[in-house]
Amino acid sequence: MxxxxxxxxxxxxxxxxxxxxxxxxxxxxxxxxxxxxxxxxxxxxxxxxxxxxxxxxxxxxxxxxxxxxxxxxxxxxxxxxxxxxxxxxxxxxxxxxxxxxxxxxxxxxxxxxxxxAPLYQLLGGARSTLETDITISVNAPEEMADDAANAIDQGICMLKIKVGNDVHLDLERVKAVRERVGKNVLIRLDANQGWNRKEAVRIIRQMEDMDLRIELVEQPVKAHDLEGLKWITDRVDTPILADESMFSPRDALKILEMRAADLINIKLMKSGGIYQALKINAIAESYGVECMIGCMLESSIGITAAAHLAAAKKNITRVDLDSALLLAENRVVGGVQYNGSEMTLGKGNGLGIEGLIFPE
The missing domain is CATH 3.30.390.10 (Enolase-like, N-terminal domain)
Known part of the structure; x- marks a missing residue:
């Protein structure tokens, strides 16, 4: 070929x-x-x-x-x-x-x-289905609570709450969502570099004291501030996930050697694709650190490729591949399929993408 x-x-x-x-x-x-x-x-x-x-x-x-x-x-x-x-x-x-x-x-x-063969089988074949969260955009607390409730009604059982653009409102946002969806829904936070280290520790500790049950906090400080990331990781009980700080295998080594984060977020758009992402996951696994697979704002093509990587490797234990659910329409034929939070890869060879639909 x-x-x-x-x-x-x-x-x-x-x-x-x-x-x-x-x-x-x-x-x-x-x-x-x-x-x-x-x-x-x-x-x-x-x-x-x-x-x-x-x-x-x-x-x-x-x-x-x-x-x-x-x-x-x-x-x-x-x-x-x-x-x-x-x-x-x-x-x-x-x-x-x-x-x-x-x-x-x-x-x-x-x-x-x-x-x-399907790609995930050739890369390792750990599983054939995944469970993803869905992102709740940063807005007023009540609007975020409404969006969270709507997601739960559609069969989603994990939420990723965007925060970080107003530290004074962020606690209210998380409280509003937790009160609306109840205690059993898994909630992750993503600050997208929006806090400084002291703000991050203060608000995370408050959420811990209030028993808001946050699974993890993603990238609380600027991407370059690995010392700040470590400072936060050392001072809170909630696991800290490195995202924008984490592009390459070399970044993974530095973060893990510093113990700057508890978890690593792999995104194909940051790693340069599956080839380097496999190396990142292997490095993290050798340190005993689990990975999340994440995405940018993309269609089912990139999401399907990331899903095959996640399905291949047991050390990728968390999935944040929701962006295709945020689109007004799906223009990809084949690829990954959603049923609420569940993602199914199917049995088609490769990525299983059959074609594209272009608007007239």
Whole structure:
């Protein structure tokens, strides 16, 4: 099997509701889609959304870097040489992890199709279903409580609550959600770098004292502030999850050696794809640290690739792959399927993506 044709497509999908975090507000999910066609007819899919406030990548930079630096190195290459192809993609340029991730997942998709198996089985096959949370955007406490209740009504049993844009309101937001959904719903918090270290310790301790039952707090301080992350981790009982601080295997080593966080969040758009994400998970597992698999604001293509990675590895114990549920419509045929919080991978080869639907 050789790569015969390479296409880049652009897609923008409206959201059901504006997506608000401490870093940005989004109204659409935009992405660059990579479509690799083999000489045997199989098609591999990958995609990357722009998340400039986290990865530094824009639609223009993703498209340019894929077209000029990555794809020329893949035409007519043999899929039997997957490791070589992935290394080529990973080393073709510095940073630009979203562009690399889109090509990486399309290569893995083709490779698994060549071997007539779902990707997760070839990568480890730990499970075939997953359970995800759903994100509640940062808004007024009452609106967040309403959104949380609506999610529970739709069969969601885990919530990720966005906080961090107003430390004085954050406690009220969490209280309002917990009171509305009851004691048994799992709640995670994501501050998106929005607190300083003293604010973080103060509010987390308050939530502990109030028995708000927070499973974990994601990235309470700025991405570069590993000392602050460790300072918080050492002073609270609630597990701290490193997200924006955590891009590469080298980042994982530094965070784990410092014991700066209790958990690691892997996102394909930060790692540059599955190839490097596997290394991150292996490093974390060797330290006895569990991983979460997360996502950006993306369609079912990237979500499906991340789900296959999560399903492959037992050390990925938490799943935050909800962004496809936030879209007003699904334009991907096949791939991962949702039933409330449950995600099913199906039995199709590769990523199991059959095609795309474009609006007229």
């Amino acid at each position: 050789k790569i015969k044709q390479i296409e880049l497509l652009k897609q923008s999908t409206p959201l059901k509701k504006p997506f608000k975090t401490a870093l940005r507000t989004a109204y659409t999910a935009d992405e660059i889609i990579v479509r690799l066609t083999a000489d045997t007819g199989e098609v591999g899919y990958g995609a990357a959304p722009p998340t400039a406030v986290i990865t530094g990548d824009t639609l223009e930079s993703i498209s340019h870097n894929i077209e000029d630096f990555l794809l020329p190195r893949l035409v007519n290459q043999d899929m039997d040489e997957l490791e070589s192809l992935l290394h080529t993609v990973s080393s073709a340029l510095v940073n630009n992890t979203s562009a690399k991730a889109a090509v990486d997942m399309a290569l893995y998709d083709l490779w698994a199709q060549k071997h007539n």
